Amino acid sequence: MHTLFISIVFGSWRSVATLSLFVFLLLFPSGCVTERSSSPGLNLETEWQPWQIIDTRTSQVISFADLVKNLEQQDIVYLGEEHHNPYHIEAALKVLTQLVEDGIEPTIGMEMFGWDGQPALDTYVSTTQPVTTEFLEQVRWKQNWGGSFDDYAPLLMFARDQQLSVRAMNPPKPLIRRIVKLGLDQAKQDPEWASWGLDQEEIVDDPAYREKIFDQLQRCHGGSAEHYRTMYEASMVRDEGMARTLALREAELRRDRDTSRRMIVSYTGGGHVQYNLPVPKRVARRLGGKIKQATIYLLSFDSSKTEDVRTLMQEPIADYIWLTPVGKARPVKPCRTSSHPPSYKPMDKIRLILF
DSSP, rough: OOOHHHHHHHHHHHHHHHHHHHHHHHTTTOOGGTTTTTTTTTGGGOOOTTTTTEEEETOOOOOHHHHHHHHHTTTTTEEETOOOOOHHHHHHHHHHHHHHHEEEEEEEEEEEEEEGGGGHHHHHSSOOOOOOHHHHHHHTTTHHSSSSSGTTTTHHHHHHHHHHHEEEEEEOHHHHHHHHHHOOOHHHTTTTHHTTTTGSSOOOHHHHHHHHHHHHHHHHHOHHHHHHHHHHHHHHHHHHHHHHHHHHHHHHHHHOOSSSSEEEEEEGGGGGTTTTTHHHHHHHHHHTTOOEEEEEEEEEGGGGHHHHHHHHHHSSSSSSSEEOOSSSSSSOOOOOEEEEEEEEEHHHHHHHHOO
């Protein structure tokens, strides 16, 4: 009798314990609460924090080591920044440093420089010359980009110290302004178009790209239908030009018989990597699809941005979203309508086309 009673009691206790354990695991699947905010493999939207990296394919937070492991399998890695954000430069340097430490020689492509500044850029990176007013004029800094050169100097200093190649990605700004003013067809008649070899290039009007860019232009910038058209054409030429720069460099690396490990790291505004459309898709087309690529969207983050991050993951804006602290510069305000998700980057693109 005692034995039966003990068996019944023990069996009941075991059932209760099992049920309790099951409920606990449902509520706390990852263990200790204090570790959740920093542990990889978590999808805790309310606890996202700066410097976390989200794999948009799984919606999981991953470690930097896991990110790099994937990046090192690529031919081209795209980092999309918020312009003049020091934390985004810091993230880029962290990636570049790890690649070099792992024996990989990256070429750095930079949107901040135009093709007409490449000779001065080469001289700067390959020598110990200081940054002078003359250098900034030769590299066309004010004309092609503007703002403080010091914001982007760390990337060039790293390239100089590690003896890495830096490629100016942008078509010359006067050419882009001419497209905004006159339209693409008329700009093609200018001698400068042929002087840069663009008469030999196919400028592809991709329907998915057109839909995204026109939507963003109309939500973020006032103007007439004609103005939208010429701005779109200028945007298309810029992205096609940047894709040409990267595709040509990739072709050079493939022809080179050097056995060292090499790849390309592209550093542009986030608007040029969004949804893989602006530059990555054009690079893939130019290389016949035979290219391995990954995109990283750098995003200033605080607790007020949680819903925006969730939206950017619904139709993944990139392969990875890397959350960073908010920079000192004026925050980029999203363009919204009642029927559209937030869009952070088109104003960067518009500013660079017009000014």
